[in-house]
Amino acid sequence: MTHEEILAHLRQLPDILVPEDATGCPDLTVNVPPESLKSVALACREDAALGFDTLSCLSAVDGGDRIEVVYHLTSIAHKHRLVLKATLDRTDPEIDSVSEVWSTANWYERECFDLLGVRFRGHPDLRRLLMPDDWQGYPLRKDDVPPAEYHGMSTSREDPLKTPSAPATEDAQTS
Amino acid sequence: MEEQRMKTELKSLAELRPVTQPLEGEMVVNMGPHHPSTHGVLNFLLITDGEVMHKAIPHVGYLHRGIEKIAESVPYAGFMPFTDRVDYLGAMAANQGYAMAVEKLLGCEVPRRAEYLRVVACELNRIASHLVATGTMAMDVGAFTPFLHWLREREYLNDLFEELCGARLTYNYMRIGGVGYDLPAGWGDKLLKWLDRFDVIIEEFDRLITRNEIFVKRLANVGVILGKDAVDYGLVGPNLRASGIDWDLRRDDPYSVYPKFLFDVPLGQGYRGQVGDCYDRYMVRIAEMRQSSRILRQALYGLPEGEVRAKLPKKLTVPPGEVYARVEAPRGEMGFYLVSRGGESPYRLKIRTGSFTAMSIVEKLSAGVMIADFVAIFGSLDVIAPEVDR
Numbered sequence: 001m002t003h004e005e006i007l008a009h010l011r012q013l014p015d016i017l018v019p020e021d022a023t024g025c026p027d028l029t030v031n032v033p034p035e036s037l038k039s040v041a042l043a044c045r046e047d048a049a050l051g052f053d054t055l056s057c058l059s060a061v062d063g064g065d066r067i068e069v070v071y072h073l074t075s076i077a078h079k080h081r082l083v084l085k086a087t088l089d090r091t092d093p094e095i096d097s098v099s100e101v102w103s104t105a106n107w108y109e110r111e112c113f114d115l116l117g118v119r120f121r122g123h124p125d126l127r128r129l130l131m132p133d134d135w136q137g138y139p140l141r142k143d144d145v146p147p148a149e150y151h152g153m154s155t156s157r158e159d160p161l162k163t164p165s166a167p168a169t170e171d172a173q174t175s
Numbered sequence: 176m177e178e179q180r181m182k183t184e185l186k187s188l189a190e191l192r193p194v195t196q197p198l199e200g201e202m203v204v205n206m207g208p209h210h211p212s213t214h215g216v217l218n219f220l221l222i223t224d225g226e227v228m229h230k231a232i233p234h235v236g237y238l239h240r241g242i243e244k245i246a247e248s249v250p251y252a253g254f255m256p257f258t259d260r261v262d263y264l265g266a267m268a269a270n271q272g273y274a275m276a277v278e279k280l281l282g283c284e285v286p287r288r289a290e291y292l293r294v295v296a297c298e299l300n301r302i303a304s305h306l307v308a309t310g311t312m313a314m315d316v317g318a319f320t321p322f323l324h325w326l327r328e329r330e331y332l333n334d335l336f337e338e339l340c341g342a343r344l345t346y347n348y349m350r351i352g353g354v355g356y357d358l359p360a361g362w363g364d365k366l367l368k369w370l371d372r373f374d375v376i377i378e379e380f381d382r383l384i385t386r387n388e389i390f391v392k393r394l395a396n397v398g399v400i401l402g403k404d405a406v407d408y409g410l411v412g413p414n415l416r417a418s419g420i421d422w423d424l425r426r427d428d429p430y431s432v433y434p435k436f437l438f439d440v441p442l443g444q445g446y447r448g449q450v451g452d453c454y455d456r457y458m459v460r461i462a463e464m465r466q467s468s469r470i471l472r473q474a475l476y477g478l479p480e481g482e483v484r485a486k487l488p489k490k491l492t493v494p495p496g497e498v499y500a501r502v503e504a505p506r507g508e509m510g511f512y513l514v515s516r517g518g519e520s521p522y523r524l525k526i527r528t529g530s531f532t533a534m535s536i537v538e539k540l541s542a543g544v545m546i547a548d549f550v551a552i553f554g555s556l557d558v559i560a561p562e563v564d565r
Contacts, residue, residue: 026279026498054406057499057510059525070512072499072527076406076422083499104409107535115243130236130564140244140523 003028006082009049010040027072029083037069037086038096044073044082045101051077055098058108060116062141067093067118088118097123115140201229204546208237214311214553215560217534221546231541231549233534238564246524251277251491252351254521259345261509261526262562264307267293267300268504269526270349275430276500276511277351280493288481289353290432294474296339296348297502298467299366302373303332304505305413305460305467308557312457313384315554316393321384328376331369338362351491353484363475370468377465385461394457395448398540398552402451408539409532412507414556417443417459418451424503436473438466453555460557492519506530506557530562 006028032040044052052073061068071084086095097120099105109120110129117138120126128135137144146155207218218234242257249257258273259266271293278285285293310325333343338359340348348355384390400410405418415422423440425433441462443455493515501510507529514523533556540552 026496029497054409056409056501056508057512057525057527059512059523059527061514061523072510072512074428076420076427079427081428081499102409103404103407103539104532104535107531128236130239132236139241 006050006080009047010044027081027083029085031085031087034069034086034088034095037071037084038098038101040084041071041073041098041101044084049078050082051075052082053077055102055104055108056081058098058105058112060093060112060118060140062090062116063087064142066090067116069093069095069112069118071098093118094121095119096121097126099123114138117141200224206231206546207234214558215563217558217560217563219537219549221541221549223546226545226547228541228544228546228549231538233537235534235560235563238560240561240565242565243524243526246521248520250519251493251521252489254524255350256345256347258526259347260561261565262504262506262528262530262559263344264304264559265300265505265509266344266346267296267348268502268509270346271297271431272500272502272504272509272511274349274351275502276498276513277491277493279498279500280496280513280515281351281487281491283352283485283487285353285431285485286482287432287479288357289483289485291474291478292354292358292483293349293431294433294436295366295471295478296346296354298470298474299332299335300346301467301505302464303329303336305464306332308505309380309457309460312453312551312554312557313390315550316390318384318387318390321380324379324383328373331372335362335366335369338365350484352487353482355484357483363478366471367475370471374465374468377461377468380461385458391447391454393548393551394453394555397448397453397548398544398555399449400451400536400540404536404539405451408536410507410536411529411532412503412505413456413459413463414507414529414533416440417455419443424501424508428501430500430502435477436470438470441466453551456555456557490519492517493521501527504529506533506559506562526565528562528565530556530558530560533558534563 010030044050052075054074054076055071056074057072059070061070067088067090069086069088073082073084088095095118097109099109107129109123110126112118113120113126114128114131115138136147149155201222201224204221204223206221208216216237220232220234222229242261245257246254255270255273258269261269306325306329310322313321336346337343339362340346340356400418402419405415405420419442421440421442426440441459443450443459445455446458447454495516497514499510499512501508509529510527512525513521516522537553541549
């Protein structure tokens, strides 16, 4: 289906509040209010004509004053793609989990929680994935400052290029 | 310049959610992170009742290097070597995916010769990667000889790559707008000679282990992934095709000059067991190597003359926009979601890898499975740790 057909089909589905397409992107992008994201996702998968049976990628972007969660959907049956975007408040980003719609969202949502701090309601096991379990902070946020040390290991070191040192002498030849 | 660092209170490990508490009669066995059979630095907590597992909990993150965060401070052209390290066995595909994402936003057209060279590089890389994947799968179930034979073949490939771009593994061959270097003199003939040799040797693979009774018994009907589960869990690449789903980005979401080439997409057919078992995943990879050899011949015969790189300014500034570009890497779909807000570095780069979703299905597959079978399952999924962690 072409972009126009997909959009027209999306607008017909029940429970969808005002999807608008975002122009300027090579992929068809639809902004969805966070409250209705899960029902839109379910409709995208269940509807026979849309048939988005797989979630290719789930990521989040720290947009400075907001956090956007981006869902890249692919239909293996019909060979078309769609991008859903939900904009969340940066101070308390929460959205419904879609791990019941596509099981692959389980780990992607854990990664978003780990790196950007987005909480997914209804996720079966929301805990850190890539960072250590007791890490503080969300590394991919733009204002994240890493801690000074982690379990006694310092996270900074002296810049070796800046240390004033005597001119290096040639080491004795090692065999 | 000294930066302000915060000292934060760290939670005590005892307060963390006890996911891994074993019940009465179970034991927790740690598999990894140093382990010859986990491909890369991965840890599994196996909750077992003797040899039979109740579940295998993966712990990833040992190889997390913050590549996506690094992308936000490195210029576009300078990020290319980092993509090599996302998947070191399929570095050409990673290079191509990133280059495609940036080129889509730039609106830059890649010269024809460069597109053909990209296909040659990617397919050659696919053969090299599948040689390692099937070789290590055989080694995991105890057949040590094939691994050495496969790697001997791969040495010829490494020599070819070294002549092409100077590196044996992390190539940094592609650039934004084309490829880095043209073919050296005589390289095409060397590759054709090697392909003639390889087409014969791949039959030797069959004689060595494919029909070996023990090999079949270890892999057939083990770790069956049904087609709908594979799609639901986001599997891609040979893992998805082995479960019977006919999906290959080179044919179904075509990019570069792949529409010009004739090739088949091998599917799992339950060769010696059920569709979607470990043996199917092995057979699909062997068949894909044959198809890659076919594409390579077509690409070499049809190689056009011309430049190998589009003319772009040294300091690349990409106009604002977002794009998701994906390629069929040896491990499946490798997608680059690139967000640009003008400027010389990406604003956000997300790398979607095939091994990430393959790791996520391991916990589901592991209920009621013996540890030895778990090794076979994990080897057949062809997971590369740096792809999972980035």
